[in-house]
Amino acid sequence: MPEANSDDAEGTRRKVPDPAAATARPRRRQARGERRIAQILDAAATVFSTAGYTGASTNAIAREAGISPGTLYQFFPNKEAIAVELGDQLLRRWRATYGRALTPAHLELPLEELLEAVLDPLIRFNHENPAFGVLMHGPDVPGKIAMDHADLHSSLLPQVEGILSGYLSEASPAEVSRIARLAFATFKAGLDLTLSVEPDERDAYITELKTLLFRYLQPLVEDCRTRPAS
Amino acid sequence: MPEANSDDAEGTRRKVPDPAAATARPRRRQARGERRIAQILDAAATVFSTAGYTGASTNAIAREAGISPGTLYQFFPNKEAIAVELGDQLLRRWRATYGRALTPAHLELPLEELLEAVLDPLIRFNHENPAFGVLMHGPDVPGKIAMDHADLHSSLLPQVEGILSGYLSEASPAEVSRIARLAFATFKAGLDLTLSVEPDERDAYITELKTLLFRYLQPLVEDCRTRPAS
Amino acid sequence: MPEANSDDAEGTRRKVPDPAAATARPRRRQARGERRIAQILDAAATVFSTAGYTGASTNAIAREAGISPGTLYQFFPNKEAIAVELGDQLLRRWRATYGRALTPAHLELPLEELLEAVLDPLIRFNHENPAFGVLMHGPDVPGKIAMDHADLHSSLLPQVEGILSGYLSEASPAEVSRIARLAFATFKAGLDLTLSVEPDERDAYITELKTLLFRYLQPLVEDCRTRPAS
Amino acid sequence: MPEANSDDAEGTRRKVPDPAAATARPRRRQARGERRIAQILDAAATVFSTAGYTGASTNAIAREAGISPGTLYQFFPNKEAIAVELGDQLLRRWRATYGRALTPAHLELPLEELLEAVLDPLIRFNHENPAFGVLMHGPDVPGKIAMDHADLHSSLLPQVEGILSGYLSEASPAEVSRIARLAFATFKAGLDLTLSVEPDERDAYITELKTLLFRYLQPLVEDCRTRPAS
DNA sequence: GATGAATGAGGATTCATTCAT
DNA sequence: TATGAATGAATCCTCATTCAT
Numbered sequence: 001m002p003e004a005n006s007d008d009a010e011g012t013r014r015k016v017p018d019p020a021a022a023t024a025r026p027r028r029r030q031a032r033g034e035r036r037i038a039q040i041l042d043a044a045a046t047v048f049s050t051a052g053y054t055g056a057s058t059n060a061i062a063r064e065a066g067i068s069p070g071t072l073y074q075f076f077p078n079k080e081a082i083a084v085e086l087g088d089q090l091l092r093r094w095r096a097t098y099g100r101a102l103t104p105a106h107l108e109l110p111l112e113e114l115l116e117a118v119l120d121p122l123i124r125f126n127h128e129n130p131a132f133g134v135l136m137h138g139p140d141v142p143g144k145i146a147m148d149h150a151d152l153h154s155s156l157l158p159q160v161e162g163i164l165s166g167y168l169s170e171a172s173p174a175e176v177s178r179i180a181r182l183a184f185a186t187f188k189a190g191l192d193l194t195l196s197v198e199p200d201e202r203d204a205y206i207t208e209l210k211t212l213l214f215r216y217l218q219p220l221v222e223d224c225r226t227r228p229a230s
Numbered sequence: 231m232p233e234a235n236s237d238d239a240e241g242t243r244r245k246v247p248d249p250a251a252a253t254a255r256p257r258r259r260q261a262r263g264e265r266r267i268a269q270i271l272d273a274a275a276t277v278f279s280t281a282g283y284t285g286a287s288t289n290a291i292a293r294e295a296g297i298s299p300g301t302l303y304q305f306f307p308n309k310e311a312i313a314v315e316l317g318d319q320l321l322r323r324w325r326a327t328y329g330r331a332l333t334p335a336h337l338e339l340p341l342e343e344l345l346e347a348v349l350d351p352l353i354r355f356n357h358e359n360p361a362f363g364v365l366m367h368g369p370d371v372p373g374k375i376a377m378d379h380a381d382l383h384s385s386l387l388p389q390v391e392g393i394l395s396g397y398l399s400e401a402s403p404a405e406v407s408r409i410a411r412l413a414f415a416t417f418k419a420g421l422d423l424t425l426s427v428e429p430d431e432r433d434a435y436i437t438e439l440k441t442l443l444f445r446y447l448q449p450l451v452e453d454c455r456t457r458p459a460s
Numbered sequence: 461m462p463e464a465n466s467d468d469a470e471g472t473r474r475k476v477p478d479p480a481a482a483t484a485r486p487r488r489r490q491a492r493g494e495r496r497i498a499q500i501l502d503a504a505a506t507v508f509s510t511a512g513y514t515g516a517s518t519n520a521i522a523r524e525a526g527i528s529p530g531t532l533y534q535f536f537p538n539k540e541a542i543a544v545e546l547g548d549q550l551l552r553r554w555r556a557t558y559g560r561a562l563t564p565a566h567l568e569l570p571l572e573e574l575l576e577a578v579l580d581p582l583i584r585f586n587h588e589n590p591a592f593g594v595l596m597h598g599p600d601v602p603g604k605i606a607m608d609h610a611d612l613h614s615s616l617l618p619q620v621e622g623i624l625s626g627y628l629s630e631a632s633p634a635e636v637s638r639i640a641r642l643a644f645a646t647f648k649a650g651l652d653l654t655l656s657v658e659p660d661e662r663d664a665y666i667t668e669l670k671t672l673l674f675r676y677l678q679p680l681v682e683d684c685r686t687r688p689a690s
Numbered sequence: 691m692p693e694a695n696s697d698d699a700e701g702t703r704r705k706v707p708d709p710a711a712a713t714a715r716p717r718r719r720q721a722r723g724e725r726r727i728a729q730i731l732d733a734a735a736t737v738f739s740t741a742g743y744t745g746a747s748t749n750a751i752a753r754e755a756g757i758s759p760g761t762l763y764q765f766f767p768n769k770e771a772i773a774v775e776l777g778d779q780l781l782r783r784w785r786a787t788y789g790r791a792l793t794p795a796h797l798e799l800p801l802e803e804l805l806e807a808v809l810d811p812l813i814r815f816n817h818e819n820p821a822f823g824v825l826m827h828g829p830d831v832p833g834k835i836a837m838d839h840a841d842l843h844s845s846l847l848p849q850v851e852g853i854l855s856g857y858l859s860e861a862s863p864a865e866v867s868r869i870a871r872l873a874f875a876t877f878k879a880g881l882d883l884t885l886s887v888e889p890d891e892r893d894a895y896i897t898e899l900k901t902l903l904f905r906y907l908q909p910l911v912e913d914c915r916t917r918p919a920s
Numbered sequence: 921g922a923t924g925a926a927t928g929a930g931g932a933t934t935c936a937t938t939c940a941t
Numbered sequence: 942t943a944t945g946a947a948t949g950a951a952t953c954c955t956c957a958t959t960c961a962t
Binding site: 496528530534535 | 929
């Protein structure tokens, strides 16, 4: 129940009449259900990005979704489950829209272009989906980054690690992990900055953020290239 | 009433003869009261750093302080006032303990040493006072960094700007501001990382953070030095 | 939501077939809810008339209604809203029960009979609904009669003015207003008196009040009749 | 202690060294105490007339008086006692300033002049001491005019009865009482009206109130005069 | 599945009053 | 006497969650 069994709730939003006639009936139900879920998640995104996770109330989400609290709880067992599912959905959406940027081909690019190719869509996506940013941090407490509501953090970090480990061929896994964490944290901080800043300053901040990350990572990359992995 | 000139109310870290003692006489009726204020602020620090600003309840703070809610409100008119005063106290404590690092002399140091001199105490202080970090961020919503409860952010950022503008003699004020914001945000993010990481990894992360900031700022500094301000 | 079309929610005094029944269908989901609203308003009437507006607590009202505070707030956003709705309900009830006294025909009656026709039902209604009297005054401070919680005062005064302006054809609007205010205030004071007095004295007080008002208004009326409006 | 025996707390603010040397010491104490009491009552008058009896908090009164709550409770055992004492003080003040109007000689005047002589000072006094009006009513609830905090009501009513019984020589005590109550209640209502009305309208309302009372009482008086007390 | 009613503990805050100094 | 600290129940109101229909 907590999972809100959305095993298929995302990519496979089938419109086809579903040839398997036998299974058709049960699915029907789920069709409405998925619409509801989408409704709720949309509302949640709005409310979370407006009030933050802690400040968001399930009643507010239900109201925003135009449904009753009871209905909301028919799809999600509690507030956290909404956050989790919203996080998943955003992740899926991210992959579906901009995520293609990360073709293996990109990993051959020079760092500067890689950053460009990764950061630009990610930033744009965050501006389009402000809830993404909210869910990337845990609620409030800094020392407690990894919250239980399986946040986006834990999903994205491995990706960063993956990319970086390609560039830092020489570094130990621990080093890669550390660098990835720091780079990712830095990116999030910079991202928040761009979100809090006047729109006309935004680009300058984005550029600055790219510069920052580039300067941080470039020497590490070079290091590896110079001294080819033994 | 909540003056709480608690420079010394808690740790009694000062060795100087306390010149304020003379002027403190007038309102010494509050001997008990100031102890209470210190108590409350201590409790608030604990609760804030445990539950975050939004999640902290005044009742919880009172409970933690071992007093009744009514008593708490004899000293602070509301939750925000507690946060403000706690922020101020932490700031005062910071200045009193590690803040001396920022002698004008330091501004002559090469960047690397400057960073060392600034970051080390700041990080240590944050580890000793985890509430500091909580109050450096506003509550929750990223796009809303500047909260009304005069946060530490607004107090510290100017200092960062001040230092950097010494090094970036050539940059325009807008640039300095941007760089300072990004550097500060980055620092906070990295700091949070060090707080969330296993103690034995801490130093590695700190080093990494210093490296990051150094690499970001070094070229800017050099730029200014090479091309002497026209 | 707190429509509480409780014309009939409590006394069910009407004999007419209730034409509203047809239109009421659309939102009949709240069958239980409207009962609750009536319950709450009943409880509020009791508590208000016992403790006064200021002294009445929403928790007390909820307790009196046999529900939890949360439930109360599902129907009313705050204490004032309860008072407003209760005032409205009482007004509706008044109109539905005794309010018919004010046929245009009555305005042709001699003053004495008019008073009889108006005051008797009004007094009886007040004795049956003591909360009415409480809501006719603002809370406490005399110099502040008009409170924001749209009190009955502001609803009834115009009616008094209306009736009187028929009788005082010659007087200026300002005069009519003044006379109406004073007469109404006097009535309320006398009414309170009848409420505070032993039951067996009641009638004597009521008679006295009628006499008072009659003597006050009669000369004004005569004045107008003698000297026909120029 | 509750009585705060301020028998002489108002008119007789003696500065003379008190010739009776023997009794001087104990009095000394009381001198300060009486000043305190006066202070508190002044503050109470302000707060009561601003917030009403129910809305007035003892803390607010203490603050307004510039003393601590503890001190307040050294002179009055509770809020009601303050109201009682304030009522008494106002009564004394009334008697000392305007109360002289009620010479036995006045009782020989024709009703109109009597009203003039009584109402004018009373109204003026009320405008100068708005707390008077607040304490003339009990707190809120109409049916509960006689509150325990021995209000001014119970003190003034007998006086009204006294005066009226002179004019209504024929009426039975019960009748006199009834007429007095109604007249007094009416007066209070009219008074409140003058307090709530724009200053420039005030006089018109006052005149109207006098007219009202005159018209009510005149026939009663005449009745008695015509038919001399058997 | 959907609704809206229901809950009751908990949130911030106030208040009359008492207590230690 | 005066102070201000202390109290704890009570204030209004919110919230995550559950239940009956």
